[in-house]
Amino acid sequence: MFSPASIRYFIYMKIQRLPEAGSLTRRHVFIHVGKCGGTSILRAASQSRRFAIDEVVHIRKPPIDPTARYYIAVRAPIERAVSAFNWRFRKVITEGGQAARFPGEAAILAHYGTLDRLATALYREDGTDDPLAQGNFRSIHHLGESIAFYLQDLLASIAPQQIGAVLVQERLDEDIARVFGVRAGPRLNEHRSATPPAQRVLSQRARHHLRRFLDSDFACLETLHRWGALPDETYARMIRSDAGEEA
Numbered sequence: 001m002f003s004p005a006s007i008r009y010f011i012y013m014k015i016q017r018l019p020e021a022g023s024l025t026r027r028h029v030f031i032h033v034g035k036c037g038g039t040s041i042l043r044a045a046s047q048s049r050r051f052a053i054d055e056v057v058h059i060r061k062p063p064i065d066p067t068a069r070y071y072i073a074v075r076a077p078i079e080r081a082v083s084a085f086n087w088r089f090r091k092v093i094t095e096g097g098q099a100a101r102f103p104g105e106a107a108i109l110a111h112y113g114t115l116d117r118l119a120t121a122l123y124r125e126d127g128t129d130d131p132l133a134q135g136n137f138r139s140i141h142h143l144g145e146s147i148a149f150y151l152q153d154l155l156a157s158i159a160p161q162q163i164g165a166v167l168v169q170e171r172l173d174e175d176i177a178r179v180f181g182v183r184a185g186p187r188l189n190e191h192r193s194a195t196p197p198a199q200r201v202l203s204q205r206a207r208h209h210l211r212r213f214l215d216s217d218f219a220c221l222e223t224l225h226r227w228g229a230l231p232d233e234t235y236a237r238m239i240r241s242d243a244g245e246e247a
Contacts, residue, residue: 027068028164032058033150034142035083036073037169040184041176048180059145064157069164071179074224076170077147077217078210078242082202084142085115086195101141108136114199119206122213134213148216155220160227168234170241207244 030045030053032038038058045053053071055063062070075083091098092106099106112118121133138144167175176184202210211218218239225235 027054027065028052029055029057029062029065029068029070031062031070031072031150031154032056033073033075033080033147034058034145035080035087035169036075037167037172038073040172041071041073041167044176044180044182044184047182050179050181057150062150062154064154066158066162068158069162070154070158071164072151072166072224072229074147074166074168074221074230076238076242077214077221078202078207080147080169080217081119081143081210081214082115082200085109085118085140086199088140088142089113089199090194102139104139105141108139112136114201116202116206119202119209119213122209137213146214146217147220148214151220152216155223160229163224163227163229166224166229168230168238170238171234202244204244207242211242 028051030038030042032042042053042056057063088098088105089109092101093099093109112121118133118137121130122137124130165175165179167179173184176182221230221235221238224230225232230238
C-alpha cells in the first residue's frame with residue numbers, strides 16, 4: 001500500500017515528464033492552495049495530454065513570472081477554513097500521527113476543539129482584534145497559508161491574461177474536464193464524510209468573524225472574478241455558501 005506522500009511524489013514526477021503540447025516557452029505553474037482539491041487536480045494533470053505543468057507551488061509563495069500561465073485551485077474561504085481546521089484536528093488530535101509536526105498546533109487544536117470556538121474568539125465583544133486567537137488561527141497548518149498567502153502578491157503583479165484557469169473545489173469535476181480534458185477520479189484527501197456534523201457547525205457570529213478575518217481571501221476571489229477567471233454563477237455560489245445560504 002502506497003502512502004499519500006509517495007502517491008503525490010509519483011504524480012508530481014509524472015507531470016514533469018509530460019511533453020509540452022503548446023508553446024515551447026510559456027511556463028505553466030499550478031498553485032496548489034491547500035484544501036482546495038489540489039491533489040486530485042494534480043492527478044488529473046498527470047493524465048492530460050493538453051499541456052504540461054512545469055511547476056507546482058504548495059506551502060510557499062508562487063513565483064512572479066511575466067512569461068508564465070497560472071492554474072489556481074481555490075475554494076470558498078470559510079468552507080476552506082472549516083475543511084482545514086477539521087483536517088488538522090483529525091490528523092493531529094483524533095489520529096495523533098501529526099501531533100508533533102508543527103510546534104504548538106496540537107495544543108491550539110485541543111484548546112478550541114472546533115473552528116466555531118476559534119472563530120468566535122478572533123474578535124472581542126467590542127469588535128477589537130484578539131491577537132492571541134488570531135495568532136492561534138494562523139498557527140494551524142493551511143489556515144496560516146491562506147488563499148491570500150498564495151495569491152495576494154501574485155495578482156498585484158501579473159496581467160489578467162496570465163491566468164490559465166481557476167479550478168474551484170465546489171465544481172471540481174467539471175473544471176478538471178474543462179481544463180485537462182480528462183474525467184476526475186475519486187477525490188483524494190476527502191474527509192468531509194468522516195467529520196462529525198457538530199465539527200462543521202458555525203454560529204452566525206463565528207461566520208461573521210471569519211468573513212472579516214479572511215477579507216483578503218475574498219478580495220483575491222473578487223479579483224479573479226473581475227478578470228473573468230471565475231464565472232458569475234460560480235463566484236456567486238461561493239459567496240452564498242460562505243454566508244451560510246444554500247449554494
